Amino acid sequence: MIWDPDPEDLLEERVRELLERMTPEEKIGQLCLVNGAGGHVPDSLRWDIAGGHVGAVLNEVDLGTVNELQRVAVEESRLGIPLLIGRDVIHGFKTVFPIPVGQAATWNPDLIERGARLAALEAAAAGVNWTFAPMIDIGRDPRWGRIAETLGEDPHLASVLAVAMVRGFQEGALSEGHGIAACVKHFAGYGASESGRDYNTTDIPEIELRNVHLPPFRAAVDAGVASLMTSFSDLNGVPATANALLLEQILREEWGFDGFVVSDWDSVPQLAVHGLTADDRESAYEAAIAGLDMEMASGTYREHLATLVAEERISPHRLDAMAANVLRIKLRLGLSDRWHTDPGVFPVPGDPEHLDAARTTAVQSAVLLVNRDGVLPLSTHELESLAVIGPLADEPAEQLGTWVFDGDPQLSVTPLQALRELLGGSVELRYVRGMEMTRSWSTEGFAEAVDAVRGSDATVLFLGEEAILSGEAHCRADIRLPGVQEELIAELHAIGKPLVLVVMAGRPLALESVVDQVDAILYAWHPGSMAGPAIADLLFGEQSPSGKLPVTFPRVTGQIPIYYAHKNTGKPATPENVVHIDEIPRGADHHSAGGSSFHLDAGHTPLFPFGHGLTYTEFEYSDIRTSREVVSVGETLAVDVDVTNAGGREAEEVAQLYVRDPVASVTRPVRELKGFQRIRLAPGETRTLSFELHTDDLAFHGRDMRRRTEPGRFHVWIGGSSQAHLGTEFEISHPSEE
Ligand code: BGC
16 A cells, blocks of 8 residues: 555545445544553554554654554554554643743744644654644633643634644645644633533533634634544533534534544543443444544444444444544555654754744743833843742753653753853852742741842742643642742742742732732743743843733632623623722621622732733834724725834834624623734834734624624724723624625
């Protein structure tokens, strides 16, 4: 068998020819994704592959072993079909980039595409040809540990960045043999797990599913993603792994997807645990008829599909369609020419170009939340001594974040190392860990930290969360800084010297109780291998911060869910009608406090809104204007604005465009992001930005679930965050339905 990438019109013929030659068992084999043994080929796996019972292997990155597995598939199995070799290449491989939510804070699709491309090259060097990424679940609950893996809370931002990642991974996959197949996950609704507890139930009205959770998946499908992974979660009573509305109606019938869908780890037998089925055989049946092509890790397809087909409960036609979906992708990947991997053609770990890209991404992902009196950037000319305090200042592995199976901590440069290098002998550096870990309860190390801070001109504190506190199954019910970190901040604040807080964490933390006790907050997420140089450059003004929040930061955990694109309610809160619990006098009349939608102890605003991020200069927005006052459905409108760098430093800004449809047949969010542009301006420079808005960008799914743009007046704003106040209006003149 010759395996080469065929032109698309021949591809279906090739798939058909193959299916004709395959036994039912061989077809089922293509649907089985099994776990590797980690560095060797057990006899049982060798026999299974040679017998055509396995179509894909995950978690095997020892190159010699991968090459041997592929050799067995190609040379010893009857049809010689190569294997898919899957791995979680989530934010880098050996070189680690910022965690995905940090990458989303760059609002820079080009950088993200490049990061995925470099990760794909490093992974392909280990024989990996398929990544379980990007994760594009909408993340609106920072208690959920997997918010770290998301591209944030917004459907538009996540869609644009999802497409960038898919392109980055897959580019060259078809012809050059260097790209790898992507797999968007988790289809769908996983981010809405109740109370932010992983794997929990989700209840999402279909209209919200379509308007909020599905757009990134649709964008990825349109961009040619090879595969999708189902979610572990129960969606409105039918777990995603057996959900025909998702897998059949929406994905295949409405979107026309022709790649394959894989389950999550063991999520097929878990259908019985959910209570949808009685046993493994029924689980295999429900998943297969709902549209799940490939099973990860567990063996219910292998055990039961043949019987289900023999009993005519699953038609041969359905089995063929499932196998065809997998074969189509294998053919498109051109695996025949690349099943054997020669490491010599790939860059070696530690390649300076890769580290440099990781550094740039880390720089652009850091968000300057607060900068009182311009305390940042620090200056080597003005400081004689600097205290560096905290359990995360010098932790090569923790700065990498979650999902770094292959990340190499040896490549990490920590903030302490980078600051030492940057400062050389010019500024005396005093380092005190202060706490053993971020989650420690001992205050034993405080005295030494206090001494160092007293004896220094300024302090940088490295606090937050270790990598283990976020990621899969690592959720928190209280998202304040863990351990005694708040107490440490309070003690150091009392000294009265400039105090800069750098937070490394896998989620937004609730920082309200510390926000007034520090002079600056730089939110670095888990920045990856090059955390140190990136942070040092930002602290000392070698680079200006340019990250913007891809998620809303609540004041306190109890505000969750809190996101910018909320509905207005019938009683929206305003600064005038919000009352704080401390302001209510004794015996106050019930009507004197309240009357609108807020919390007595947290108000109605977040601590930091979506899109927020400061820098070392000021950007001013002026003269917003539309190319026309009225557009018809199907037409495009230009919205222009002038942006001026009114400060004294060159810097980058992410200009964001938001719209509101104030009257519609279903209530719409108070604002929705529809466009953004990253620009770099010199001091004093003004640039006119032009955003194109097609009326289709304003479409939404209505009561009948169909997508439509409704006529009427729209508001539009452009600015540096979701609270941009410079706005205008325009009108759409005719209704339409797709
Ligand atoms: C996760 C997936 C991941 C898979 C394979 C599961 O537990 O939910 O996101 O791709 O494991 O490692």
